[in-house]
Amino acid sequence: MDEMVEFLHQGMLSLIKRWGTKWSIWPTHLVTACCGVELAHAFASGYDGERLGVLNFGMARQTNCIVVEGAITRKMARILKITYEQMPDPKFVIVMGVCGIKGGLFWNGYHMVKPYEVVPVKYFAPGCPPTPESLLRCFRALQDEITTGVGKNTISFQSSKPSGEVKKRKRPKRVPPSPKYIAKNPSVIVDVERVEKWEDGEEIRREIEEILGDLAESVKITGKNRISVRIGVENFFDAGLRLKESGFDHVKSVNIVDVPHEGKFIVEYVVSSYLNERYVSLLLTLISEIDRVDAHFPSMIEVWQSADYLERELHDLFGVWFDGNPGMGRNFLIAPDTPKNPLRKDFKIPQDVYVGGV
Amino acid sequence: MAESALFVLVEKILETLTSNMVSIPLIDPLIKMLMKIPAVNVIVAFVLWKPIFHVLILPGLLGLTLVLLFMIYFERKITARVQWRVGPKEVSRRTGGVIQALADGMRYLFQEVIVHRDAHGFYFLQFPLISFLPVLLPLLFIPAGSVWGIRSVYAIPIALALISLIPVFIIGMGWASNNKFAFIGSVREAFMYFAYEIPLLIAFLAMILLYQTADPFEIVERQSIPGILLNPLAFLAIFISILIATSRLPFDIPEADQEVAFGPYVEYSGIVFGLVMSLPYEKLYLLSLLSVILFFGGWKGPEIPLLGDLAPVLWIFIKAVIFMCVVALARSIYARYRLDQTLKMSWSVLITLSFASLLLSAGWLAWLGL
Numbered sequence: 039m040d041e042m043v044e045f046l047h048q049g050m051l052s053l054i055k056r057w058g059t060k061w062s063i064w065p066t067h068l069v070t071a072c073c074g075v076e077l078a079h080a081f082a083s084g085y086d087g088e089r090l091g092v093l094n095f096g097m098a099r100q101t102n103c104i105v106v107e108g109a110i111t112r113k114m115a116r117i118l119k120i121t122y123e124q125m126p127d128p129k130f131v132i133v134m135g136v137c138g139i140k141g142g143l144f145w146n147g148y149h150m151v152k153p154y155e156v157v158p159v160k161y162f163a164p165g166c167p168p169t170p171e172s173l174l175r176c177f178r179a180l181q182d183e184i185t186t187g188v189g190k191n192t193i194s195f196q197s198s199k200p201s202g203e204v205k206k207r208k209r210p211k212r213v214p215p216s217p218k219y220i221a222k223n224p225s226v227i228v229d230v231e232r233v234e235k236w237e238d239g240e241e242i243r244r245e246i247e248e249i250l251g252d253l254a255e256s257v258k259i260t261g262k263n264r265i266s267v268r269i270g271v272e273n274f275f276d277a278g279l280r281l282k283e284s285g286f287d288h289v290k291s292v293n294i295v296d297v298p299h300e301g302k303f304i305v306e307y308v309v310s311s312y313l314n315e316r317y318v319s320l321l322l323t324l325i326s327e328i329d330r331v332d333a334h335f336p337s338m339i340e341v342w343q344s345a346d347y348l349e350r351e352l353h354d355l356f357g358v359w360f361d362g363n364p365g366m367g368r369n370f371l372i373a374p375d376t377p378k379n380p381l382r383k384d385f386k387i388p389q390d391v392y393v394g395g396v
Numbered sequence: 397m398a399e400s401a402l403f404v405l406v407e408k409i410l411e412t413l414t415s416n417m418v419s420i421p422l423i424d425p426l427i428k429m430l431m432k433i434p435a436v437n438v439i440v441a442f443v444l445w446k447p448i449f450h451v452l453i454l455p456g457l458l459g460l461t462l463v464l465l466f467m468i469y470f471e472r473k474i475t476a477r478v479q480w481r482v483g484p485k486e487v488s489r490r491t492g493g494v495i496q497a498l499a500d501g502m503r504y505l506f507q508e509v510i511v512h513r514d515a516h517g518f519y520f521l522q523f524p525l526i527s528f529l530p531v532l533l534p535l536l537f538i539p540a541g542s543v544w545g546i547r548s549v550y551a552i553p554i555a556l557a558l559i560s561l562i563p564v565f566i567i568g569m570g571w572a573s574n575n576k577f578a579f580i581g582s583v584r585e586a587f588m589y590f591a592y593e594i595p596l597l598i599a600f601l602a603m604i605l606l607y608q609t610a611d612p613f614e615i616v617e618r619q620s621i622p623g624i625l626l627n628p629l630a631f632l633a634i635f636i637s638i639l640i641a642t643s644r645l646p647f648d649i650p651e652a653d654q655e656v657a658f659g660p661y662v663e664y665s666g667i668v669f670g671l672v673m674s675l676p677y678e679k680l681y682l683l684s685l686l687s688v689i690l691f692f693g694g695w696k697g698p699e700i701p702l703l704g705d706l707a708p709v710l711w712i713f714i715k716a717v718i719f720m721c722v723v724a725l726a727r728s729i730y731a732r733y734r735l736d737q738t739l740k741m742s743w744s745v746l747i748t749l750s751f752a753s754l755l756l757s758a759g760w761l762a763w764l765g766l
């Protein structure tokens with residue numbers, strides 16, 4: 039058996055085999071990110087990759103090449119691996135975009151995986167997104183490699199030595215600090231009062247105050263059509279019920295602001311109304327603060343159904359426990375092997391650096 | 397003693413073979429020279445013996461291979477032209493990339509063949525091979541001038557019956573693949589099978605009724621005007637049925653790659669995939685040969701004295717290839733129908749059309765008083 043394989047690789051037939059493989063590279067269609075747009079471009083009438091015998095194909099079983107189109111997240115990495123293992127030998131991988139090299143736009147993201155750690159990559163086409171020409175150049179290089187057996191860089195950078203006296207910089211250029219750092223003492227104020235040209239603003243503010251009564255700690259206008267209300271955690275559910283009765287029928291979004299140095303989370307529910315005409319254009323933000331260590335919050339799904347998914351997502355990202363939501367304790371959007379609570383500010387991932395030290 | 401008996405036997409065989417050889421005046425001297433060499437002469441006589449020549453060379457196996465290579469290339473090229481692209485080219489620059497399909501075939505030949513764990517391994521590999529039977533057997537019954545395999549007055553019905561066995565194997569492949577897409581594809585194939593087979597048969601019946609015989613030699617003999625002018629309705633019905641039968645694009649529902657990922661063929665890889673993917677093209681080739689016999693005067697064409705017996709064979713081959721090119725053009729122009737639309741169309745419009753063609757044939761007969 040081994041001799042036969044050896045014969046196929048080395049013997050006379052290998053010439054035909056290499057010729058066939060060279061002129062029929064069929065990349066399977068695994069669009070993982072925005073680079074896919076450029077891939078489509080490379081095979082449309084402008085550039086026409088089919089000239090080279092490269093035919094875009096739908097299924098993995100019948101092809102011999104994967105073009106990884108950009109960012110690979112933890113979830114997609116699994117799919118990439120499965121797809122790669124479905125393909126019959128000989129098979130090749132080409133990676134498009136800077137996202138596939140070191141993360142690019144998503145550098146140091148908690149969800150990023152480097153494709154070359156998942157599958158053996160033959161060629162990279164850098165760029166964000168790379169041009170169709172550079173993708174086709176990858177295919178050309180791959181074809182050359184199949185016939186000659188040597189992979190080569192298709193680009194070589196000129197290196198020039200400085201001639202004569204060069205003015206020395208006073209300070210060596212410093213590496214920009216890592217994007218994840220905790221500033222010394224930022225004050226996070228989420229409801230700054232503002233005076234706006236808003237005709238019945240004051241009137242609506244008073245109405246809200248009336249609806250909530252003594253449940254609200256403060257009701258402020260923070261912009262045109264924006265009102266912020268501070269509510270204690272223990273009163274939050276009752277306040278929700280009252281607002282719902284008076285016409286605020288859905289949640290637009292739920293946010294959490296992490297304030298590690300004060301040991302608290304700020305939870306915001308942005309609610310609005312579809313049915314009550316007076317509040318249609320109003321965005322009402324309900325703000326509450328909870329302890330950062332024992333982060334529990336009453337779930338609002340019994341009041342507003344639309345809060346369900348948003349709460350689960352925040353549970354994924356911050357680890358806040360929304361009491362009453364059935365989806366707690368499980369992963370909702372992030373992959374099972376993602377580290378817990380990736381959006382907390384003190385979250386650390388193994389960091390990558392481009393140059394210099396950390 | 398034994399040797400001389402063998403010698404006599406070989407002599408006998410040679411005699412039988414030479415008595416019915418394809419005569420091509422152009423290469424006659426070469427043949428004569430080869431016939432003088434012992435052992436080689438048996439091979440030459442065997443290959444040029446008319447039934448074997450018919451099955452192995454033209455319009456048989458070799459012709460089939462050429463058609464496959466050319467059609468796949470042509471289809472990609474014409475689609476590219478319609479989409480304002482160049483299409484396969486770099487593989488052979490001078491000739492515009494005609495050997496692209498050959499390169500793809502070579503790649504498939506040397507690729508790994510995966511038999512996945514859930515497959516019924518035995519049938520999974522058997523069906524693609526056995527399905528060549530219903531492809532090669534009908535060829536025996538489709539004559540080309542004086543070159544023919546088996547002569548029968550029921551040649552056309554027999555060929556049709558054998559061709560209609562092909563979907564059975566495709567459904568079998570889908571079952572053996574044991575994959576949900578393959579199942580969906582097989583069920584679709586079964587639906588389509590019933591939808592096109594009945595109009596196709598009725599339309600063929602209309603033509604047989606018109607010529608009053610099912611013998612291809614008689615049919616070609618009687619076509620002083622091409623059959624398409626006599627019964628255009630039957631041609632239309634057969635043309636659409638062929639599109640459905642061979643899964644050409646407006647009707648490539650069983651193997652719609654964007655929907656069910658090649659349906660019955662989804663799990664095949666390597667050379668076996670090459671085999672199964674060529675099935676529809678082979679079917680198309682057979683049906684085009686039949687349609688050429690019925691509608692375009694079969695192997696009739698200008699005599700070429702130099703080619704002798706080969707000329708009619710070439711004529712029917714060329715006509716069939718042109719017919720296939722027209723069918724291939726449909727691929728680049730139309731968008732895919734849904735399954736229910738196709739079924740509705742073929743059970744209403746197509747079947748009516750075929751019955752109308754039957755009436756038209758009967759009308760001709762009544763008018764001519766036959």
Ligand code: SF4
Nearest residue numbers: 073108135137166167
């Ligand atoms: S490299 Fe740029 S275009 Fe490509 S996937 Fe990343 S962000 Fe998108």
